[in-house]
Amino acid sequence: MDISAVYSAGRLLIGVKGELDQHRARQIKAQAEEQMDVFLPKECALDLSGLRFMDSSGIAVILALRKRMEELGGRLILVNIPQQPMRVLEAAGIERLVPIGVRIGEEAAQ
Amino acid sequence: MNGENVVKIEFPSRSSNEAYARAAAAAFAAQLDPTMDELGDIRTAVSEAVTNCIVHAYPDEIGPIYLRLRILSGNVLEISVKDHGRGIEDIAKAREPLFTTGGEERSGMGFTIMESFTDTLRVRSRPGKGTTVTMQRKIRSRGGRS
Numbered sequence: 001m002d003i004s005a006v007y008s009a010g011r012l013l014i015g016v017k018g019e020l021d022q023h024r025a026r027q028i029k030a031q032a033e034e035q036m037d038v039f040l041p042k043e044c045a046l047d048l049s050g051l052r053f054m055d056s057s058g059i060a061v062i063l064a065l066r067k068r069m070e071e072l073g074g075r076l077i078l079v080n081i082p083q084q085p086m087r088v089l090e091a092a093g094i095e096r097l098v099p100i101g102v103r104i105g106e107e108a109a110q
Numbered sequence: 111m112n113g114e115n116v117v118k119i120e121f122p123s124r125s126s127n128e129a130y131a132r133a134a135a136a137a138f139a140a141q142l143d144p145t146m147d148e149l150g151d152i153r154t155a156v157s158e159a160v161t162n163c164i165v166h167a168y169p170d171e172i173g174p175i176y177l178r179l180r181i182l183s184g185n186v187l188e189i190s191v192k193d194h195g196r197g198i199e200d201i202a203k204a205r206e207p208l209f210t211t212g213g214e215e216r217s218g219m220g221f222t223i224m225e226s227f228t229d230t231l232r233v234r235s236r237p238g239k240g241t242t243v244t245m246q247r248k249i250r251s252r253g254g255r256s
């Protein structure tokens with residue numbers, strides 16, 4: 001697995017680790033969508049604390065996951081965003097499109 | 111640092127080489143004593159340019175990508191990424207935010223990100239011949255360089 005997933009009380013916490021580029025994007029997106037379809041959460045939090053690198057391929061993944069959550073009647077938030085991914089999100093103006101949550105514990109990233 | 115330093119790397123357009131290209135650029139840039147943010151910007155800009163070659167220049171084949179890294183006077187890093195792929199019909203349009211020919215898997219933000227992470231971005235392209243993207247980024251933040 002390229003991601004980790006923890007579900008509790010309507011909330012799905014998905015941890016993405018390593019590097020999110022075009023090489024890994026398709027797999028990470030498919031695995032995250034699979035978890036969403038299994039748990040049908042009201043809210044999905046993407047925990048990016050373990051992400052060492054992300055480029056525009058990651059933006060497409062985030063937007064696709066946001067769309068999937070909307071289709072399921074829920075919402076996607078981003079939490080624990082390291083500096084490099086944050087700069088990419090800001091350059092692309094994505095921080096206006098996907099809400100950024102408060103810092104949470106590291107449990108999802110384990 | 112005085113004088114010019116340059117490296118040239120050629121590799122096939124396999125997506126597994128994206129990480130390699132980023133790491134090579136970061137390792138070369140290290141001699142300019144960049145900050146973490148500057149290194150992140152360089153890795154990101156290289157990743158965008160190389161990914162474009164893999165995805166757009168050679169959509170149905172594996173072709174060569176040429177990465178050239180140069181240090182210019184004034185602590186400037188120049189990154190040049192070249193392919194012999196499909197080329198770009200309308201460069202101005204391609205550079206617009208959100209413009210993509212890549213469908214759902216792309217966001218159309220690659221050139222926008224490259225522009226915001228570098229000081230200058232030049233695109234030369236001929237349909238059917240290939241594309242060269244050249245970026246320059248001045249490395250400023252850390253003191254103590256000779």
Ligand SMILES: Nc1ncnc2c1ncn2[C@@H]1O[C@H](COP(=O)(O)OP(=O)(O)OP(=O)(O)O)[C@@H](O)[C@H]1O
Nearest residue numbers: 056162166167197204210211216217218219220221
């Ligand atoms: N090396 C290239 N060869 C051929 N076409 C290219 C090349 N680089 C970019 N393009 C064209 O320019 C468009 C815009 O590129 P840009 O990187 O901004 O967005 P994208 O690659 O489509 O999406 P993203 O970078 O967000 O994943 C591409 O969709 C493609 O049509």
Ligand SMILES: [Mg+2]
Nearest residue numbers: 158162220221
């Ligand atoms: Mg791109």
